[in-house]
Amino acid sequence: MAELTTDDTTLPLIADPANYLACQWDLCELPDKRRHWIDVFRRHFPSLLEQACRVEEHDGKDAADAEQRATWAKETFFAELDRMETEPERFTRFDILTICYARERVLREAGFDDPYRLAKAKENDAAIKLLPDVLAELDAMDPAERAVAVVKGMFAGNIFDLGATSTAERFQNEQVDFRATLAQLPDRPWVVDDLDPWLDRLRAGEAHERALMFVDNAGPDVVLGMIPFARYLLQRGTNVIITANTEPSLNDVTHDELGELLEQVAEVDGVIRGAMAAGRLETAPSGNNAPLIDLTRVSPELVAKVGEAGVDLLVLEGMGRALESNFFARFNCETIKVAMIKDRGVAESLGGELYDVVFRYETPEG
Numbered sequence: 093m094a095e096l097t098t099d100d101t102t103l104p105l106i107a108d109p110a111n112y113l114a115c116q117w118d119l120c121e122l123p124d125k126r127r128h129w130i131d132v133f134r135r136h137f138p139s140l141l142e143q144a145c146r147v148e149e150h151d152g153k154d155a156a157d158a159e160q161r162a163t164w165a166k167e168t169f170f171a172e173l174d175r176m177e178t179e180p181e182r183f184t185r186f187d188i189l190t191i192c193y194a195r196e197r198v199l200r201e202a203g204f205d206d207p208y209r210l211a212k213a214k215e216n217d218a219a220i221k222l223l224p225d226v227l228a229e230l231d232a233m234d235p236a237e238r239a240v241a242v243v244k245g246m247f248a249g250n251i252f253d254l255g256a257t258s259t260a261e262r263f264q265n266e267q268v269d270f271r272a273t274l275a276q277l278p279d280r281p282w283v284v285d286d287l288d289p290w291l292d293r294l295r296a297g298e299a300h301e302r303a304l305m306f307v308d309n310a311g312p313d314v315v316l317g318m319i320p321f322a323r324y325l326l327q328r329g330t331n332v333i334i335t336a337n338t339e340p341s342l343n344d345v346t347h348d349e350l351g352e353l354l355e356q357v358a359e360v361d362g363v364i365r366g367a368m369a370a371g372r373l374e375t376a377p378s379g380n381n382a383p384l385i386d387l388t389r390v391s392p393e394l395v396a397k398v399g400e401a402g403v404d405l406l407v408l409e410g411m412g413r414a415l416e417s418n419f420f421a422r423f424n425c426e427t428i429k430v431a432m433i434k435d436r437g438v439a440e441s442l443g444g445e446l447y448d449v450v451f452r453y454e455t456p457e458g
């Protein structure tokens with residue numbers, strides 16, 4: 093069970109807070125990785141600005157002014173990336189999160205609060221329509237089949253990612269196809285595959301008391317992947333806290349959007365409705381504004397909730413939260429790290445390929 097630390101932004105579940113590092117790669121020391129990540133951000137940024145201008149146009153803002161701000165944002169962020177490339181030592185700590193925070197700062201300064209707002213809303217609507225069928229299919233399965241299907245659902249949902257260049261291009265003009273993705277998932281064993289010990293744990297052990305789930309993207313990711321997994325845990329008797337970003341970042345679902353989505357889901361699903369009414373399913377803002385997460389910088393509200401709640405299962409979902417950060421972090425409760433790989437650098441570091449999937453299950457004992 094978690095104990096409260098004195099630092100009110102550190103997630104109490106971290107096993108060794110003094111030695112915790114969100115991102116394992118120090119980009120000062122790793123020039124190849126530094127170049128890779130700076131290049132990833134550089135290649136992706138124009139599509140982000142395109143989305144930002146689309147939102148401005150939709151909101152009736154002056155198009156020429158939006159274009160100008162986008163140009164300023166690009167020049168400013170690219171100049172910052174150049175300096176990161178040539179003078180990494182000016183940071184006390186330089187990792188992928190450093191670049192994430194810089195990007196968000198530039199966007200806000202340019203007046204772009206939530207560039208993916210329209211894209212998220214569109215994908216949320218499409219996913220909500222599919223959800224009743226997805227839940228009915230899960231409910232018709234026998235327990236063993238269902239335990240695997242909810243894990244595969246998390247992988248299939250996680251492909252919806254406008255923050256990775258490989259998938260951003262794919263989804264720019266295409267409606268996401270959750271079912272096709274499910275059918276095309278790689279065969280087991282996955283590149284990281286702890287599914288069997290997890291299934292053993294489900295069969296042999298008591299239900300977890302309370303799960304804390306860090307969710308990733310809006311749309312099918314949260315609606316068709318994470319909410320069904322939360323629902324599965326609720327049905328087993330586990331209480332669930334879902335935490336999402338406080339501030340917008342790429343197409344990650346925000347805390348406010350998550351609340352609206354759960355209201356919509358509650359209208360069509362009795363399990364979620366009942367759990368919300370009983371206080372068994374709660375949400376909390378994570379305090380985060382990046383696609384990765386530093387778990388020593390979460391919201392005091394989340395820290396307080398976790399401290400009170402007796403969380404014994406932590407779920408970190410998505411490439412940013414589970415692989416690019418926190419992959420090597422250890423926790424004092426059972427932990428699941430689940431993601432689909434959408435970046436070649438991440439794939440290489442795990443010895444896998446693009447679109448490989450990761451399911452890591454850890455116990456505090458090791």
Ligand code: MG
Nearest residue numbers: 308309344383
């Ligand atoms: Mg994301």
